[in-house]
Amino acid sequence: MSPVPFNPINPQQFSQTGDRVTTDVQRYCSPTGQIADIIVNDLTIDSNGVWKTEKLRECIPPLADGRIPDSPKDIRECCRCQGLIHVESSYICPVCNLTFCIVCTTEFSPDKDKSIRLCIPCVEKATTTPLQKFYKWIVG
Ligand SMILES: [Zn+2]
Numbered sequence: 575m576s577p578v579p580f581n582p583i584n585p586q587q588f589s590q591t592g593d594r595v596t597t598d599v600q601r602y603c604s605p606t607g608q609i610a611d612i613i614v615n616d617l618t619i620d621s622n623g624v625w626k627t628e629k630l631r632e633c634i635p636p637l638a639d640g641r642i643p644d645s646p647k648d649i650r651e652c653c654r655c656q657g658l659i660h661v662e663s664s665y666i667c668p669v670c671n672l673t674f675c676i677v678c679t680t681e682f683s684p685d686k687d688k689s690i691r692l693c694i695p696c697v698e699k700a701t702t703t704p705l706q707k708f709y710k711w712i713v714g
């Protein structure tokens with residue numbers, strides 16, 4: 575056992591080797607079986623002579639949009655490219671009600687005043703459906 579250093583400025587004690595302690599791991603499993611782990615670490619750093627413990631949250635592997643989710647409930651899988659993304663960067667297509675990333679959606683304008691974000695598979699379908707009929711299908 576190595577002695578535990580004592581910092582007189584901050585009386586909290588830290589072990590000499592436990593500078594990075596994993597305190598929580600939450601696993602997300604997507605509908606197609608992809609896995610992402612949200613790992614919470616207590617990171618002990620020397621900040622200008624004062625020992626501080628900070629929470630460091632990371633996602634392994636990182637999400638496609640670079641965001642770090644708080645919990646597995648924040649993760650979505652794109653139905654087209656299977657990329658894992660944060661819920662706030664995901665889009666639900668109003669036609670098929672499936673979830674997509676920004677790359678797999680596109681702005682669709684049935685007329686010049688209205689535009690709507692649809693998934694690319696639905697837009698591809700729209701090119702084979704009479705435009706007017708398709709527009710009625712979306713807006714009722
Ligand atoms: Zn996608």
Ligand SMILES: [Zn+2]
Pocket residue numbers: 667668669670671672692693694695696
């Ligand atoms: Zn769609």
